[in-house]
Amino acid sequence: MKSNSNGALSSISLSRNDVPAPDKLKALFATNRGVLKKTVQKLAKFNQRQLDDIVHKLHHEAFGFYDCLDCSNCCRSISPAISHNDVEVMAKKLKVRPSDLVGKHLKLDEEGDFVFHTAPCPFIDDDNYCQIYSHRPKACREYPHTDRSRFYQILKLSLKNAEVCPVVYAILMKLA
Ligand code: SF4
Ligand code: SF4
Numbered sequence: 091m092k093s094n095s096n097g098a099l100s101s102i103s104l105s106r107n108d109v110p111a112p113d114k115l116k117a118l119f120a121t122n123r124g125v126l127k128k129t130v131q132k133l134a135k136f137n138q139r140q141l142d143d144i145v146h147k148l149h150h151e152a153f154g155f156y157d158c159l160d161c162s163n164c165c166r167s168i169s170p171a172i173s174h175n176d177v178e179v180m181a182k183k184l185k186v187r188p189s190d191l192v193g194k195h196l197k198l199d200e201e202g203d204f205v206f207h208t209a210p211c212p213f214i215d216d217d218n219y220c221q222i223y224s225h226r227p228k229a230c231r232e233y234p235h236t237d238r239s240r241f242y243q244i245l246k247l248s249l250k251n252a253e254v255c256p257v258v259y260a261i262l263m264k265l266a
Contacts, residue, residue, distance in 0.1 A: 149236040162218040169205035170229030183225035
């Protein structure tokens with residue numbers, strides 16, 4: 091962040107050109123990994139409330155013009171953590187027993203959370219629509235988490251997400 095004055099913060103904004111094409115993101119992330127890491131270290135020292143304000147503003151700007159249907163990187167490359175409640179909700183939508191859903195599509199990760207055992211997600215279709223959208227897991231609804239409060243708590247996670255999500259990448263690069 092170039093300045094921590096309120097005026098400078100409120101003038102930071104994102105435009106369409108700041109958000110990279112999804113298929114270019116991995117290479118861009120590799121090139122700018124050092125910059126992104128330093129940005130996250132710098133943001134960790136920043137006023138927490140102001141950090142939330144600016145990140146939320148950039149989040150809403152970006153998702154005002156950016157359509158996730160043009161991307162789907164998250165659904166195609168990482169799995170959300172899936173709770174037991176998510177399993178119940180998804181199974182209801184799919185009209186299957188929760189145990190059958192678990193057996194067919196889920197596994198436990200090292201932290202004991204259910205995750206999809208394949209990537210891309212089994213419920214993404216060829217046009218990037220989620221086949222269980224209204225019943226998708228909570229973590230899918232909340233990804234990429236750039237509108238959550240206490241953003242400072244997920245700075246390290248956001249650095250990882252910048253390799254997957256063009257909007258997270260754009261936000262962090264804007265704050266470099
Ligand atoms: S459940 Fe839907 S939103 Fe979640 S990863 Fe799969 S396709 Fe994406
Ligand atoms: S949340 Fe990010 S990674 Fe997922 S589809 Fe939208 S822009 Fe792409």
